[in-house]
Amino acid sequence: MKRPTIADIAREAGVSKGAVSYALNGRPGVSAATRERILAVAERLQFHADSNARALAGAKTRVVGLTLRRPPSTLGVEPFFMELISGLELELSRQSYALLLQMAPGRDEELAFYRRWFSEGRVDGVLVCDVNVGDPRVSTLQELGLPAVVIGPPGVSGSLTSVWSDDEQSMVEAVEYLAALGHRRIARVGGIPQLAHTAIRTAAFAGVCARLGIADAVTVPADYTGEAAARATRKLLGGAHPPTALLYDNDVMAVAGLTAARELGVSVPAELSIVAWDDSPICRLLHPPLTALTRDIGAYGELAARTLLAAIAGEPVTSTHGAPAHLTPRGSTAPPR
């Protein structure tokens, strides 16, 4: 069977095309009884208006776009993105929006996708992840006037709305916890330095360590992969004054760090405490289970989607912070010897 059109519905229900359009879009101009009848016919024939025709006539496409730029190797392992997408979808589905997903090999391609989506009229709005300082996507999206929500810290989102957590607060919580345990030598294996939220965490880490009188609180940059984290860990533990506590910017790196420490004969948590930023089932399954900064990533996704849809609907929106990550102490942290 071929797809029904509003003309088919109209004929079947014995009304005009105009009446069908009114009925389907919930606009006045048709009586409750007729509306009911039309909707029943549409239901029976499994009718759904062609989205292309609809969009062409000025209505919304009911699609939002998202590009991801991390290398596939990282993407696969890190639960973050899948959880984020799950959250996004939850809210998008509620408002019958769909998600157009695109992996981009590089910065330029990513920007090009947003441009294309705009000029092809494919999406009503977009989400932006992994923003770095001076990100060209921000300025481009601003000038295109395409509704957009940045999933990242507000500092770099320009006039675009942003949704993020207060990373500084979480960093303070984690470092104060380690300090309270008695740690005086704390180091950090950070994420990709260009990313805006990495910069914020780095500054927050340096700030709180200085306040607590923790000297040479160094951040070693890495790229979220296990390999880089293992290298960084070996370097840190092999130094003259090795840290007694290590903070990793994601769970994959923390797992790799734990393994690297063990290979060096450094026992966790007796000789080294480990904290992971972002929790996942894997953190719980390890031995010892990892102390982690837990946040509801899915909830961020929902919030971001809700914000974007509000912006698309023309409602005024403001940048918001979701609930910050909080510390979940587990077996990988203990007082230093």
Place this chain on the structure above:
Amino acid sequence: MKRPTIADIAREAGVSKGAVSYALNGRPGVSAATRERILAVAERLQFHADSNARALAGAKTRVVGLTLRRPPSTLGVEPFFMELISGLELELSRQSYALLLQMAPGRDEELAFYRRWFSEGRVDGVLVCDVNVGDPRVSTLQELGLPAVVIGPPGVSGSLTSVWSDDEQSMVEAVEYLAALGHRRIARVGGIPQLAHTAIRTAAFAGVCARLGIADAVTVPADYTGEAAARATRKLLGGAHPPTALLYDNDVMAVAGLTAARELGVSVPAELSIVAWDDSPICRLLHPPLTALTRDIGAYGELAARTLLAAIAGEPVTSTHGAPAHLTPRGSTAPPR
């Protein structure tokens, strides 16, 4: 600035709308020189044809759809889907196709999405994951006539094209390896029993064990989550004749199994060998690193995408097997005591 249309391009290039359409779509009827000039103008004005208008006029939407039905908790942890999506995207991008992603809470919703996408004219074709025996999506897609590729075993894909690995072959390889090490009591913690590939693995496991004279080779069903796997592991190891080797249907369960065994005081690999189906960086990072059945999931994605696009293009396609998973022996397997 508003979006340019072909009329703008035509005016700018001093030609007619028809000529522009010819030039952009690479069809004859326009000289090389003029085509060049038109393309240059389009490039300069950042022109991309409105996809809605295009699709409405009978062209392709250049979008394919995919729904995922696993609970968000599983999705986040398991690298499989992200790797699959990465692979899909790689091929889709090459042919400038985009991916419409939708998470569905249940079976019915998933089916409804495919129906809607079809009747709204949103996609040129769809991919189907996690097929179970007698899956209603298969028959529905068949009768709709929407191009579709099943990412799963061919047995249940009906007349739809399928792309999968030869799980039986991999199962034989894994069990023969364990048997060669000297294991005589081997059990398996399986995936969701309703899924078609789980059934195939279960049958293959039983088959090869029978052939090798391995008695009561039991499969305990689980659901890919760490919790279920830990329960299953405890149950198996607490029995009268505990197995000396355990095979897990995914990496998350294998990690949980390793932890559960350790909690019970069972050392790996001395007292228990563990094999994970599907490899991931986490398997390598654990202690001991997990022996795994490794396959290039991204390559499956690419293959599936390529097959679907060929089907959309009207080329004849046949179900294919990608490279099967092969065993990567690591520290979690050893001869039994």
Place this chain on the structure above:
DNA sequence: CATTCGCCTGACAACGGTGTCATCCTGCGT
């Protein structure tokens, strides 16, 4: 010089909706 051919034009009909408008039915109240 007439013919053919290739390139291009300009106009128009789809595609399937949205939105507007004048108009024609009803049934209702006065």
Place this chain on the structure above:
DNA sequence: ACGCAGGATGACACCGTTGTCAGGCGAATG
């Protein structure tokens, strides 16, 4: 009986493409 309101109608323009088709124009060919 008359007017009036609201429901519903049919007709139409519009969105930005694709695709088709008759015809004009210039250059190469006979």
